[in-house]
């Protein structure tokens with residue numbers, strides 16, 4: 236198959252114009268193309284008067300070698316295929332703790348290889364979880380067992396479902412194909428910045444669960460890992476808790492895909508002397524603008540073109556104080572959401588639905604935090620710092636899960652907001668106008684102020700006075716890393732595979748899923 240790169244396409248291109256553009260690049264007639272499909276498509280908005288798509292296109296023709304000789308921007312490529320690892324049947328069923336993207340994809344591979352994995356998930360199945368989350372968002376009643384962090388699909392279920400990563404691992408295609416096959420939009424297979432949206436994600440994680448079960452896997456919801464048992468440096472059982480009853484499950488292989496919010500599980504691992512280290516992470520606020528303003532800034536006169544989806548942005552600045560300030564997990568046409576998992580502590584994050592058609596754009600606006608900022612040598616000092624800020628945000632919001640909010644114009648002047656302007660905060664169950672300096676450490680608030688002003692030079696309108704800030708975005712990544720060595724196993728205990736975001740080896744849905752696949756491959760290769 237031939238892959239042609241850098242094919243420019245008008246925004247209103249169709250199958251005929253796509254074929255014409257590909258044929259022109261290859262110096263052949265349209266009729267010679269036997270098969271055509273988009274491999275990648277991105278928006279080129281560098282020139283605001285000529286916004287168009289740029290694509291990589293796969294075609295099949297006769298005599299591919301001969302055709303390739305006549306074309307510069309094309310290469311021969313093999314069709315993608317993920318080969319499942321070959322393996323014997325494990326003597327004990329592998330156990331996966333956590334049903335987020337990492338655990339779900341580890342389970343899928345193990346199930347596809349006939350290993351009948353058991354997935355242990357402290358939260359509830361996605362339908363029950365949706366009810367719990369909606370109850371929290373509408374009435375402020377938080378369920379510590381079932382929320383935006385815990386439950387089927389993990390932290391990624393109530394999200395924007397962005398699927399881009401910075402890596403080129405061949406397993407990414409496997410992840411995208413499984414998502415597309417199980418209910419996500421097919422366009423994720425070729426868009427340069429694919430996203431699923433919460434509505435489609437919920438359906439997709441359910442379909443993947445059904446697939447895993449049909450292959451012999453089992454899901455144990457509302458079941459929590461509370462202890463691990465090992466002898467001679469090798470795992471032999473996990474201790475689980477369901478309905479206040481504790482029981483032991485024997486196994487030789489445990490994938491620990493617990494996410495970054497499993498603070499009680501981190502504590503248990505620390506007490507068992509499982510090697511961990513403090514890890515740099517980032518905290519800050521959510522910033523919301525009108526999506527229309529972002530579209531105008533990014534697409535110029537094409538801002539409301541029907542073929543363009545809501546525009547995104549990604550910004551990073553380096554400050555003179557040595558800190559970095561950056562935007563993260565930007566959600567076009569989405570909402571800021573209450574993402575707490577502990578009573579008395581408030582957390583924000585962002586989500587969108589597939590349509591990305593809400594009035595506001597939101598993004599995390601974060602300041603880099605180093606272990607030196609943690610204020611203690613304890614391995615879990617980063618968690619303690621997160622908790623402190625979450626408690627301050629809870630108090631500043633009125634102790635009812637209403638979030639503390641401030642307009643950017645007031646934040647820059649360090650004065651309390653008394654009214655919102657054109658941007659209405661989307662956070663539910665509600666918000667309290669305040670001065671965010673009362674709930675952010677000085678170094679964070681000052682860095683954010685400097686960052687906002689600098690970012691406005693890169694994205695016109697970023698420092699718009701009506702933009703709103705909602706605190707506190709404290710769970711952007713894990714503040715610890717669970718150390719692993721040979722074959723991805725814990726350096727302390729063989730057969731224990733710390734994976735995904737919570738263990739410090741992933742930073743999003745796709746990288747967590749890929750890490751889960753790798754761990755499954757390791758189990759199959761070396762057990």
Ligand SMILES: Cc1cc2nc3c(=O)[nH]c(=O)nc-3n(C[C@H](O)[C@H](O)[C@H](O)COP(=O)(O)OP(=O)(O)OC[C@H]3O[C@@H](n4cnc5c(N)ncnc54)[C@H](O)[C@@H]3O)c2cc1C
Nearest residue numbers: 333335337357389390391394396397460494735736743744
């Ligand atoms: C609101 C929101 C929006 C996001 N948007 C995006 C986005 O658009 N794109 C993106 O790439 N990333 C996004 N993320 C981040 C992404 O969700 C995470 O990077 C990803 O889910 C990490 O996957 P994971 O499997 O490692 O951990 P998690 O998804 O956190 O899953 C861990 C699971 O383990 C379970 N668990 C924890 N402890 C135990 C225990 N002791 N016993 C049993 N079960 C346990 C938890 O309940 C949880 O379900 C978002 C996150 C949030 C919260």
